[in-house]
Amino acid sequence: xxxxxxxxxxxxxxxxxxxxxxxxxxxxxxxxxxxxxxxxxxxxxxxxxxxxxxxxxxxxxxxxxxxxxxxxxxxxxxxxxxxxxxxxxxxxxxxxxxxxxxxxxxxxxxxxxxxxxxxxxxxxxxxxxxxxxxxxxxxxxxxxxxxxxxxxxxxxxxxxxxxxxxxxxxxxxxxx
Amino acid sequence: xxxxxxxxxxxxxxxxxxxxxxxxxxxxxxxxxxxxxxxxxxxxxxxxxxxxxxxxxxxxxxxxxxxxxxxxxxxxxxxxxxxxxxxxxxxxxxxxxxxxxxxxxxxxxxxxxxxxxxxxxxxxxxxxxxxxxxxxxxxxxxxxxxxxxxxxxxxxxxxxxxxxxxxxxxxxxxxxxxxxxxx
Numbered sequence: 521x522x523x524x525x526x527x528x529x530x531x532x533x534x535x536x537x538x539x540x541x542x543x544x545x546x547x548x549x550x551x552x553x554x555x556x557x558x559x560x561x562x563x564x565x566x567x568x569x570x571x572x573x574x575x576x577x578x579x580x581x582x583x584x585x586x587x588x589x590x591x592x593x594x595x596x597x598x599x600x601x602x603x604x605x606x607x608x609x610x611x612x613x614x615x616x617x618x619x620x621x622x623x624x625x626x627x628x629x630x631x632x633x634x635x636x637x638x639x640x641x642x643x644x645x646x647x648x649x650x651x652x653x654x655x656x657x658x659x660x661x662x663x664x665x666x667x668x669x670x671x672x673x674x675x676x677x678x679x680x681x682x683x684x685x686x687x688x689x690x691x692x693x694x695x696x
Numbered sequence: 697x698x699x700x701x702x703x704x705x706x707x708x709x710x711x712x713x714x715x716x717x718x719x720x721x722x723x724x725x726x727x728x729x730x731x732x733x734x735x736x737x738x739x740x741x742x743x744x745x746x747x748x749x750x751x752x753x754x755x756x757x758x759x760x761x762x763x764x765x766x767x768x769x770x771x772x773x774x775x776x777x778x779x780x781x782x783x784x785x786x787x788x789x790x791x792x793x794x795x796x797x798x799x800x801x802x803x804x805x806x807x808x809x810x811x812x813x814x815x816x817x818x819x820x821x822x823x824x825x826x827x828x829x830x831x832x833x834x835x836x837x838x839x840x841x842x843x844x845x846x847x848x849x850x851x852x853x854x855x856x857x858x859x860x861x862x863x864x865x866x867x868x869x870x871x872x873x874x875x876x877x878x879x
Contacts, residue, residue, distance in 0.1 A: 535711075538711065538715075542715065542718060545718070545719070545722065546718065546722065549722035549725065549726060552726055552729075553725055553726050553729040554729075556726070556729055556730050556733065557729050557732065557733055557736075560733050560737055561737070562737050562738075562739055563737055563738040563739065564739050566738070566739065567739060573749075573750070574749040574750070577749055577750050577753055578749065581753050581757070583756055584753070584756035584757040584758075584759065584760040585757070585760065668750050668798070669750070669794045670750040670751070670753045670754045670757075670794065671753075671754040671757050671758060671790045671794065672753060672754070672757045673757050673760060673761060677761075677762060679761065681794075684750075
């Protein structure tokens with residue numbers, strides 16, 4: 521009888537240790553799940569490239585017509601300032617050494633425009649040109665690229681297709 | 697003594713199975729949490745899209761384009777009430793040419809045409825005090841066909857499917873509308 525009681529006490533102790541172990545495993549599991557989900561940043565680069573493209577379009581065209589002075593060297597020289605775009609980033613992962621953005625506008629003649637057209641009438645760009653090399657590659661750890669087009673006119677009624685190519689890199693934070 | 701041992705083995709087995717179940721459920725949950733990061737943490741622009749800035753700019757430029765006689769597309773539509781040979785084909789060239797690929801590659805997802813506001817609700821009553829329930833009627837045209845979301849509907853039902861709509865007023869009742877569906 522005494523032996524049975526002692527046996528029961530020992531069994532209870534083992535079960536309590538087991539319960540603590542299970543509790544610890546479950547807590548660690550929940551902690552891992554929560555931290556793996558909420559610890560990673562939201563990847564908003566798709567929105568960023570869209571905004572860049574919209575901002576650039578707004579900068580060159582208004583109410584259906586190209587803004588004055590867009591197809592000039594002066595606009596090319598002060599593209600970002602004129603459009604009110606800044607490519608600044610936080611000082612981490614060496615992002616300040618090389619731009620994490622690229623923005624390019626190509627103006628084509630509407631009547632002679634073809635999808636594969638290489639020679640634009642006018643081109644303006646800013647940012648890190650090397651990012652263009654990654655746009656045809658598929659996979660997780662690459663910059664996000666967006667190429668969009670719109671139709672516009674100048675004051676003389678000449679028709680243009682404007683192709684906007686916007687790229688955001690920031691892969692270190694978004695592709696883990 | 698023997699019975700006691702059997703009881704102990706039975707209890708141990710229960711706990712071992714319980715432990716395995718707990719670990720399996722936890723592992724599955726961790727996997728789901730890790731993979732859902734991919735899905736839920738990548739935010740697409742189209743989630744919040746209510747307008748397509750570039751398509752809107754193209755629409756304004758399109759309406760300002762003159763034909764060989766110098767008459768703008770906006771004026772042509774205002775006078776003729778629908779698309780004609782010049783502005784219909786030109787519209788196809790611009791809107792299907794530039795945006796069809798972006799909107800699921802489906803030609804019927806890009807529609808340009810005339811939408812007219814009526815003064816009645818679905819039940820035939822006057823909608824003067826509740827303009828959101830006024831019936832909108834779209835005119836079919838030979839270039840873009842029938843409006844993909846239906847030729848009749850209220851403003852509320854017109855916006856029930858995720859799509860971008862750009863609209864320019866022709867007169868008090870008529871608008872020229874560009875619908876881009878999908879993405």
